[in-house]
Amino acid sequence: MAKIAVRHLTKSYNGGRVVALQDISFEVQPYESLCILGPSGCGKTTLLRLVDCLISRDQGEVLLDGEPVTTPRPDVAVVFQHFGLFPWKNLEENISYGLALRGEARQEIAQRVERYIELVGLRGFEKSYPYQLSGGMQQRAGLARALAVNPSLLLMDEPFGSLDAQTRETLQEELSKILQQERKTMLFVTHSIDEAIYLGDRILLMTPRPGRIREILGVKIPRPRDISRVRSDPQSIQLRNYIWAQLKQHADNS
Amino acid sequence: MRTSTYSWGIRFLSLLVVLTAWEIYGRSVNPILFTYPTAIAAAFVELVSKGELQRFLMQSLEVFVYSFALAVVIGIPLGILLARSQTLSLALEPYLHAVYSTPTVAFIPLIVLWFGFRVPAKVVIVFLFMVFPILLNTQQGVKNLSQDLLEVARSFCSSERRLWLDLIIPSSLPFILAGVNLAIGRGLVGMVVAEFFTSVAGLGYMIVQYANSFETAKLFVPIVVLMALGVTLIGLIKVIERKVTPWQNREQGEI
Ligand SMILES: Nc1ncnc2c1ncn2[C@@H]1O[C@H](COP(=O)(O)OP(=O)(O)OP(=O)(O)O)[C@@H](O)[C@H]1O
Ligand SMILES: [Mg+2]
Numbered sequence: 367m368a369k370i371a372v373r374h375l376t377k378s379y380n381g382g383r384v385v386a387l388q389d390i391s392f393e394v395q396p397y398e399s400l401c402i403l404g405p406s407g408c409g410k411t412t413l414l415r416l417v418d419c420l421i422s423r424d425q426g427e428v429l430l431d432g433e434p435v436t437t438p439r440p441d442v443a444v445v446f447q448h449f450g451l452f453p454w455k456n457l458e459e460n461i462s463y464g465l466a467l468r469g470e471a472r473q474e475i476a477q478r479v480e481r482y483i484e485l486v487g488l489r490g491f492e493k494s495y496p497y498q499l500s501g502g503m504q505q506r507a508g509l510a511r512a513l514a515v516n517p518s519l520l521l522m523d524e525p526f527g528s529l530d531a532q533t534r535e536t537l538q539e540e541l542s543k544i545l546q547q548e549r550k551t552m553l554f555v556t557h558s559i560d561e562a563i564y565l566g567d568r569i570l571l572m573t574p575r576p577g578r579i580r581e582i583l584g585v586k587i588p589r590p591r592d593i594s595r596v597r598s599d600p601q602s603i604q605l606r607n608y609i610w611a612q613l614k615q616h617a618d619n620s
Numbered sequence: 621m622r623t624s625t626y627s628w629g630i631r632f633l634s635l636l637v638v639l640t641a642w643e644i645y646g647r648s649v650n651p652i653l654f655t656y657p658t659a660i661a662a663a664f665v666e667l668v669s670k671g672e673l674q675r676f677l678m679q680s681l682e683v684f685v686y687s688f689a690l691a692v693v694i695g696i697p698l699g700i701l702l703a704r705s706q707t708l709s710l711a712l713e714p715y716l717h718a719v720y721s722t723p724t725v726a727f728i729p730l731i732v733l734w735f736g737f738r739v740p741a742k743v744v745i746v747f748l749f750m751v752f753p754i755l756l757n758t759q760q761g762v763k764n765l766s767q768d769l770l771e772v773a774r775s776f777c778s779s780e781r782r783l784w785l786d787l788i789i790p791s792s793l794p795f796i797l798a799g800v801n802l803a804i805g806r807g808l809v810g811m812v813v814a815e816f817f818t819s820v821a822g823l824g825y826m827i828v829q830y831a832n833s834f835e836t837a838k839l840f841v842p843i844v845v846l847m848a849l850g851v852t853l854i855g856l857i858k859v860i861e862r863k864v865t866p867w868q869n870r871e872q873g874e875i
Contacts, residue, residue: 439777440776452790
């Protein structure tokens with residue numbers, strides 16, 4: 367059974383004047399990672415919101431593990447494009463947010479928080495408030511908060527968008543490792559073609575106005591993957607050129 | 621450290637110069653029209669030793685404390701209700717805004733007519749001065765909920781109770797405190813004006829009484845006390861603000 371099944375999903379804003387998504391259908395298998403690529407405004411964030419039922423859809427349906435979603439599920443964690451940290455909680459409290467809501471034991475929370483703070487490289491900032499952190503640090507905190515609840519499905523909205531190239535690579539590798547070890551399914555929105563190729567089992571290309579699926583491409587590079595090796599892999603070079611041409615073609619047309 | 625010593629030095633020096641100038645000039649003027657710092661200090665000592673100042677101060681504080689408590693207990697919950705219920709806010713907002721926009725002093729004679737000259741009347745007056753900033757700020761604070769954070773809370777399946785604890789209360793707290801701050805300033809004005817009107821008790825009555833008897837040095841004593849009261853209360857709120865909303869303590873330049 368598919369982990370995510372999206373069928374004929376349509377969503378518009380402003381009483382139908384802005385069609386953000388039109389007739390989107392795709393499936394994601396368990397433990398698969400699907401990367402979503404597309405120009406700004408093509409409806410990627412909208413799609414993620416619909417999958418976790420954070421906004422209402424106009425038409426179509428979303429099934430998680432075969433069941434229609436009607437409300438956000440606790441085993442789905444979202445990394446938001448807007449970070450979404452609570453300004454009045456320090457880093458520790460922000461990262462433990464999901465765990466605290468579940469009523470986990472204090473010790474368990476402390477352990478997991480420490481582990482994920484370490485993982486995203488924020489040791490020493492436990493007591494800092496978001497305003498004391500840089501944009502990239504806040505983004506990593508959002509990532510740690512989502513990972514800490516050990517979700518079966520991760521919805522990530524450009525989670526590495528504000529990071530420098532080195533940090534970005536480190537976190538891509540860490541994430542790839544986590545996906546392997548902890549067996550998670552992931553929807554990952556990005557603007558970076560290389561990132562999509564490295565992290566994705568498949569890549570979903572979107573076109574804007576209205577947001578539609580242009581094409582779904584498979585990435586048949588075996589795992590575990592090594593970043594520099596993936597970058598120079600002939601298949602990945604070919605894929606990158608192809609995707610680039612597709613996106614550029616669309617940009618030229620509009 | 622150096623800048624802090626420096627700024628305190630400047631403050632002290634400024635105070636010294638102004639007080640000295642006042643002293644020198646004050647002594648040369650008719651004591652009915654004006655006075656000077658040492659005369660005020662002497663009047664202060666006299667009024668305290670007779671217990672008069674304490675008595676009037678306690679009368680004023682009694683009114684102020686009751687009104688403040690009422691304004692908080694009514695203003696904050698009502699503000700929250702208005703923010704959460706559109707029906708209620710549509711129904712009540714016209715009246716609230718009408719009363720808030722009217723200079724509150726205009727209601728005083730009416731309130732005196734209804735409630736008399738004593739504590740209850742003054743509590744109502746000062747309450748009217750204080751409740752609106754608290755109420756309206758609370759409403760605005762609760763309404764200004766970040767949609768992004770609401771989305772985060774929903775995605776983590778927050779319960780309604782936790783939503784209040786994690787999101788609604790902390791996000792409206794700075795607004796509420798700002799409202800309380802405003803209310804204290806307005807409340808002190810209301811208190812003095814109410815005492816002018818009712819003229820039976822309090823620091824305001826003291827002012828009227830000594831103005832009528834041309835004892836200008838004594839007239840200044842309640843004024844100085846009110847000044848100190850205002851500064852203290854506003855400072856207290858600042859301290860509370862810093863304590864309960866530490867995320868707002870961004871680095872700022874010298875005050
Ligand atoms: N709350 C909203 N109200 C009205 N229109 C919206 C809203 N959210 C998104 N839109 C519109 O829907 C379209 C898709 O927006 P969305 O945020 O999903 O794009 P995106 O692909 O995530 O873009 P980006 O890459 O810039 O994040 C845009 O045209 C946007 O203007
Ligand atoms: Mg987006």
